[in-house]
Amino acid sequence: MTKHISPTEAAGLIPDGAVVSVSSSSGLGCPDLMLRAIGERFEATGHPRDITTLHPIAAGDMSGIKGVDHIAKKGLLAKVIGGSYPSGPSSSEPPLIWQMVTGNEIPAYNIPSGILFDMHREAAAKRPGVLTKVGLDTFVDPSREGCAMNGKAMAEPVVKKVAFEGEDWLYFPAIVPQVAIIRATTADERGNLTYEHEGAYLGGLDQALAARNNGGIVIAQVKRITKDGSLRPHDVRVPGMLVDYVVVDPDQKQTTQTPYDPAISGEIMRPLDTFRVPEFNIQKVIARRVARELEAGSCVNLGFGISANVPRILLEEGLHGDVTWVIEQGAVGGVPLLDFAFGCASNADAYMPSPYQFTYFQGAGFDASLLSFLEIGRDGSVNVSKLSFRPHVTAGAGGFVDITARARKIVFSGMFNAGAKLGVDNQKLTIEKEGKLKKLVNEVEHVTFSGRRAVEQGQDITYVTERCVMKLTPKGVVLTEIAPGIDLQAHILDQSEFPLIIADDLKTMDASLFTDAPLGLVLPRKPQRTLEGARHV
Template sequence: MSKLISADEAAALIPDHAVVTVSSSSGLGCPDAVLAAIGRRFEAEAHPRGLTTLHPIAAGDMWGIKGIDHIARPGLLARVLAGSYPSGPSSAEPPAIWRMIGADQVEAYNIPSGILFDMHREAAAKRPGVLTKVGLDTFVDPRRHGCAMNATAAAKPVVKVKDFEGEEWLYFPAITPQVAIIRATTADERGNLTYEHEGAFLGPLDQALAAHNNGGIVIAQVKRLAKAGTLKPQQVYVPGILVDHIVVAPEQMQTTQTVYEPAISGEIFRPLDSFETPAFDIGKVIARRVALELTAGSAVNIGFGISANVPRILIEEGRHGDVTWVIEQGAVGGVPLTDFQFGCASNAEAIVPSPYQFTYFQAGGFDASLLSFLEIDRFGSVNVSRLTARPHVTAGAGGFVDITARAKKIVFSGYFNAGAKLAIENGAVRIDKEGKVRKLVPEVEHVSFSGARGVAQGQDITYVTERCVMKLTPAGVMVTELAPGIDLERDVLAQAGFPLLVADDLKRTPDRLYCDTPIGLALDGRGA
């Protein structure tokens, strides 16, 4: 019997009140054709109703791949557990899912991506759930927000604090999906799936196992169909015994605003000189200062924001390959991409399945992480996941909590104040207009990283801004380095929302960072 069906036929298989798991990361790997068909069916029939959807990373974006927005309709969607959500500029209209969250029309939870993958594995093996220390003393902890994104979700907790063997843990009960919607490049007639054009393995095997082992169905959206027996067995990532239905969608994009780029899927390597290096500005100076924290031979995680440009700094300095980049979607090595292709890498040495990459992160198996911040508070805690005034500008935490839980060294980077007008003149920073929104606040709105746990665990925490470098110490946040052109009292201490400590041996950020020429990067990890 043929497994091939249309997207509309696939949508007709989704029962009311089903738990549906979707494998994607924004536009990367998104089974958009099937999600669109579910939305069309609801519009025509008012079914399926009351769905719960699981998105370990995210589904869709604001730049052409709608993902979850196809099904973000009152009546259709009742509950969402996601690592992150579509985000975009503050000037844009919020995605439909954010409007539903804000209006309390859906129970919405932001669960760390690695934990969501863990929950799938527990469901697949019919185990009760996940015990983890990831998320303690952050918004994940039920003593704070318990992952809830609105009042409707807060009334129905998804996580508990448990004592086990004399230690405090967070417990997430497993959630069993009835339907898994996954994506691949090729399916053969028997449902075996290969991933030739994909930039990541975003949990499809784990999700398929969770649905299949509990009597559910697995729908695979693919780009093309092959004759049975023609796929090489070592390239089959999801075997056909787990796949019930195949939907062919030849138009599926590789990732956001990218139809197909073979370097993303490791089929070719791009020349290093094909990667654009950042223009000389304040952001590049911050990225250069972050790069001074690196040590040759390290495995380094990288996140969105200013830090995403650090790999380009290394290329410009002739140091590409001196550190190995590792990103949550699974790429190891190569050059992590920026902007719309964030989450992908070109020229990767390996592409690890994302759930296993998170296992690596959760245990602190890597050397350092370069991440951004929205807010920093007096405890050294960081918020990247929520701003009530501009909710859809933030995507949620994604893998941030998994990554920072036990990271040995974290370098957070960003601008000291939001909205300041800045320039570089004669090798120094010039503040033409002070920003109106302070990012150093007495207490962050959402604790994405706990400074208290960072101190307790002995994590090496650095904050790099255009004005100064700060370190987290047991006594508080300390200014350790000042940029040329910046006045300590006027531009730093008076602009912080809490008292900052100042190092007795306050250093000056190296002058070479402020010139539009290579800086002679040494990668000795000694900062200034």
Template sequence: MKSKVITALEAAALIPDNAIVTVSSASALGCPDATLAGIGAHFATTGHPKNLTMLHPIAAGDMYGVKGIDHIARPGLLGKILAGSYPSGPSSSEPPEIWKMIGANAIPAYNIPSGILFDMHREAAAKRPGVITKVGLDTFADPDRQGCAMNDAAAAEPVVEKIQFRGEEWLFFPSVIPNVAIIRATTADERGNLTFEHEGAYLGPMDQALSVRNNGGIVIAQVKRITEAGTLKPLDVHVPGILVDHIVVAPDQWQTCQTPYEPAISGEIFRPMSSFEVPAFDIAKVIARRVALELHQGWAVNIGFGISANVPRILIEEGRHGDVTWMIEQGAVGGVPLLDFQFGCASNAEAIVPSPHQFVYFQGGGFDCSLLSFLQIDQSGSVNVSRLAARPHVTAGAGGFVDITARARRIVFSGYFNAGAKFSIEDGAVAIEKEGKVKKLVPEVEHVSFSGRRAIQQGQDVTYVTERCVMKLTPEGVMVTEIAPGFDLERDILGQSEFPLLVAKDLKTSPARLYQPGLIGLKLDRVVHG
């Protein structure tokens, strides 16, 4: 049996000029970084492969040690990129090379919702023409807005069109047929069968490998180790060797961002609940507590980055862990979603499913609620999380946000009313020590990641929780329904919004217990999938 093992440089030499290359990764989670580095190094010495089109359904690399796409972000090597999101970092840092290329209009760059990008792979694998979907209507993915284009070079080469089908309006994303797949696992046997026992998620390597194999391309798998053929249990194999052409061994691949390896992330051990830190008492914790009041026992709840990521810790602190089942787009179901550099992973998960399956669940609205953040809210109730012109590399793009919110029954957005404000909490009331300079409630958001207009049409239940107030999306506009103690309605809320806010006739005051350091006695009503 001929060995499938090759070096990263040998893998790079197999990639033809002008190839379309799909990469399985979510930031540093599952990133085949050594193989991507080999492509960059091979190009530096030979000038090949040239003019690659890169497909990244979630993202590849970060700004904290795993370069990912930045290995390839070089003039002549990278010709085009379609990604669910991009590496991001603090505004004070040097932008990643990929953002420099996007900003300079050096390549066409697109932000395609992650679930749709996975769908495009499945359609390419089955040799179907493309994806017809309502996900993305009236958002930046809609051709009536940016059509997923991130710069002028992309706007000149559309990747989506609006069509009429059976009397309804749909978006059509033509299939993109990849020639090369670069995926990652933990172990490969000599035949190329892949297991994922040290990974924090499967992501979508099976779909990506199928799309390449069925169209005559090559599949390269990066792994930590090789084992003898026939020694892997068949139910543990998630990508069969018949789909894998070559194997690159990289023993030092990180499990996820800033994490070489933690067995609780891959479900090999369960952490004691006492090992999870709970948030310190501050204004962010108050917001997370208020978000928690929106939940019901028995719900399946998607959770995103930002303040809402702390809500599971509120439930742990209050002894309510297990009242809801958390889900994240990378594939974890249940357990405790992790924070900061490990975001996208969970400890103590009940299951880890492939990301494409998770996105089908989200796109169809099968879950009960989503907890997400916002950068901007506008007068139609639309939300921007994906692009700020003043700080492009700080915003990573939408990822799965559009897929998740397209048909979600309930959405709770959380964040600060103004950016940069400073607060203190004394005697159960909040005081503004320094008002924020950047208004987040604006007449029109810069980038529509979530459409308030479609939410009204579809009857979605949308709530916005900030440190000052709670707001609801109504057919008449955004309405303040609850005010936090210590804030003046006119001065601190209505006067700080750049569009007129409605005020509920029965305006409530937020529960006083949220503003005290001790436990709040959280109890969630029992409502199963209601």
């Protein structure tokens, strides 16, 4: 018997007050037709009312896939818990969900994506919740905001700090979804799901288990339905025994602004010369310097921003394949994509489900992470998740907190301050007009990464900007390199709210970074892994 029903029928199955878990990563894997049907049903009937939605990674974007904005309606949405949220340029109208959040209309939370997936797994196994050190001394910690995004959320905590075996831990009670809305490419008549056109598996299996094991229902949105028995068992990622209903959207986009690209889903491999190499500019200078922090043979995580260009730097230098890139949506290897397709990769070696990728990150199985910053604090803390004067431009933390909690090496990159007019001439950096907004501040507005905890754990932390390189030490933030053409006092020390420590062996950044020509980069080889020094816990 087929499980195929219409989107309207599926929306009618969601009761008032339900907890609904939605699988998505911005436009990637977003069940947009189903979310639209829920919003349309509410407009027509006033139901469902007062639902709570869980979004381990953001649902929707600002480029044609509305996602959570379909259901961001007063009376429909009572509470929202997201790893991240749709964002957009400051010049645009804020997404509807941001208007509800900043207007304090509903309690809204930003729980790290990996922890949100862990909460689903605990709910599926009927365990009480997640005990973790991920998020200590960040905005996740109840000694700070406790994941709350507004006043209403502060009044309804979702995390506690508890003592266990003589140590401080964060405890997140499991949240049981009554409905899981997931997405795939193909369903057979029994509801078995395959993902052959998807750019990631995300966490659909874990979300389906959480709902189904607790008596809830699972609705899958797919592109097409095929005959029972026509799918290869090894290709099925969510078995039909977990899927109650199937909704078909033949026009579902693969990801933001992308109807379908077979290289994103690993069905073909793109020639390397088809990937765009970044044009020479200040951002490329920074990405080049970040690349020099890498080792051949390492596995490296990438975040959005300037660091996302580092794989293209290695490509230009003939070093593609020297580093294996890993991103939170699940792609392993290949070339991570940029801009609207960020979160996808072409020519990937493998796709891991996001919950398992986050297990890899939380346990620091990888070698380094390349991430961005909005602010750097006196204690080395970093903010990427909140700016009060531009709230909807930041999407929340996503997996940033999971990734940085125990990472052995992190390289943060960004512009030294905001709004400066810069130039490059004769292998030197020139400051044509200084920026008005300092990014090195006494105290960051939102602690997404704790510098104090990094020092305690002995993490290797580097900050790369266009005009200098800095390191985090137990004594504070130390200036280790300065760009050629830069005045130490006027362009660096005077542009920081806190005093930087100047290294005794302060160096000048390599002038070749500031030249429009390949560097001839050679990465040192990572030492072969052995059991010597391994931790046995």
